[in-house]
Amino acid sequence: MSRQQLFFLVRFALCVGGLVGVFHVAPGPFASLYLQPISWSTASVLSLIGLPTTIDASSLVDGFCVLETEFTLLRVEFECTGLFSLFVYSAAVLAYPAPLVQRAVGVAGGLPAFVTYSVARLTVIGVIDHVIPWWLDWFHIYLMVLLNLGFFLFLWAIWVNRCVIRQPIR
Amino acid sequence: MSPTFVLAGRPGVFLAWFAGITALLLPGWNWVSEPYARGLVWLVNAGLHVVLPHSLHLTASVTHGALGSAFVAAVALFLATPHRNLVWKVRWSITVILALVSVHAALLTAQVHQAHASLEAMHETPRRFVSGEALVSGAGVDLASAWYWLFPLLTALVWFIGIQRPQEKN
Numbered sequence: 001m002s003r004q005q006l007f008f009l010v011r012f013a014l015c016v017g018g019l020v021g022v023f024h025v026a027p028g029p030f031a032s033l034y035l036q037p038i039s040w041s042t043a044s045v046l047s048l049i050g051l052p053t054t055i056d057a058s059s060l061v062d063g064f065c066v067l068e069t070e071f072t073l074l075r076v077e078f079e080c081t082g083l084f085s086l087f088v089y090s091a092a093v094l095a096y097p098a099p100l101v102q103r104a105v106g107v108a109g110g111l112p113a114f115v116t117y118s119v120a121r122l123t124v125i126g127v128i129d130h131v132i133p134w135w136l137d138w139f140h141i142y143l144m145v146l147l148n149l150g151f152f153l154f155l156w157a158i159w160v161n162r163c164v165i166r167q168p169i170r
Numbered sequence: 171m172s173p174t175f176v177l178a179g180r181p182g183v184f185l186a187w188f189a190g191i192t193a194l195l196l197p198g199w200n201w202v203s204e205p206y207a208r209g210l211v212w213l214v215n216a217g218l219h220v221v222l223p224h225s226l227h228l229t230a231s232v233t234h235g236a237l238g239s240a241f242v243a244a245v246a247l248f249l250a251t252p253h254r255n256l257v258w259k260v261r262w263s264i265t266v267i268l269a270l271v272s273v274h275a276a277l278l279t280a281q282v283h284q285a286h287a288s289l290e291a292m293h294e295t296p297r298r299f300v301s302g303e304a305l306v307s308g309a310g311v312d313l314a315s316a317w318y319w320l321f322p323l324l325t326a327l328v329w330f331i332g333i334q335r336p337q338e339k340n
Contacts, residue, residue, distance in 0.1 A: 001331070005175065008330070009331070012326070012327070012330070013327065016323045079315075079318050084322065085322055087319060088323055088326060092326065096175075138196070141196065141239050142193065142196060145239060145240060145243070146192050146242055146243040147189060147192065148243075149188075149321075149325060149326075150185050150189060150246070150250070152322060153177065153247070153326070153329070154182070154184060154185040154188075155181075158181045160176055160177070161177075161181065
């Protein structure tokens with residue numbers, strides 16, 4: 001392993017630790033600027049596609065929002081929003097030996113991508129809860145826990161290919 | 171600049187493979203989850219005898235099914251990695267499983283240790299914990315929640331190390 005690669009791995013781990021540390025010290029901004037907009041957007045999309053959903057953000061200070069559909073209360077926590085995967089993605093971009101501007105582009109592009117991804121996942125969960133509720137547990141694990149890893153590396157690979165080594169679109 | 175780490179192939183194809191393999195492996199986790207939980211609790215109990223003065227025991231599964239299923243995503247990541255042969259995929263899948271089991275066991279041990287310390291501070295002498303909830307309430311802080319960011323961090327670290335190694339000859 002080259003020295004550059006070793007430095008990347010160390011910086012990557014430190015960046016993740018730093019971001020998680022910031023989150024634990026001050027979760028408030030993450031709740032109001034990330035968790036709540038995602039919950040609100042999900043409620044809006046679900047309502048738009050014919051599943052009336054209201055949002056209760058009174059528990060935001062405790063780290064969750066409640067989405068109330070016709071039949072179910074969905075509790076949206078930080079883990080449901082892919083926040084920790086966003087941290088890991090941002091750390092992989094920040095730690096990469098690339099010019100600062102390219103890293104800034106990577107982080108700035110990753111945020112809306114993760115927000116869109118999270119809203120899409122929560123919307124699918126809301127639809128499944130309505131249409132095939134007996135599949136909810138399976139999809140909850142699949143979409144909320146497992147897919148995050150692949151999505152973070154997918155985004156990171158796009159950033160490396162397009163921004164860092166400028167590979168043409170295939 | 172020569173890239174430090176690169177995912178060969180198209181990121182979209184990688185994500186599709188990852189999603190498909192994860193979906194195929196997830197049902198299999200149901201068969202493995204219980205023996206895994208039993209093995210992990212046995213491992214933690216064995217460790218507790220060394221680090222704690224009292225004969226403290228975990229008596230129930232405290233591994234959180236959704237969190238344990240993260241192993242599926244970790245293995246799927248290596249299986250979905252393009253341009254690598256089967257030996258590489260199996261070897262690194264085993265490596266990441268061993269790494270994740272170690273961290274999972276360490277987190278649970280730390281959780282019990284913290285619960286024990288906080289209960290002792292309240293002049294109680296716990297001999298047994300009967301459930302994960304008892305652990306969490308006893309500790310005051312849910313250390314196992316660290317799994318949400320430790321799992322992708324550790325998996326990505328192992329993956330980064332894996333993809334920079336030359337693959338074995340067939």
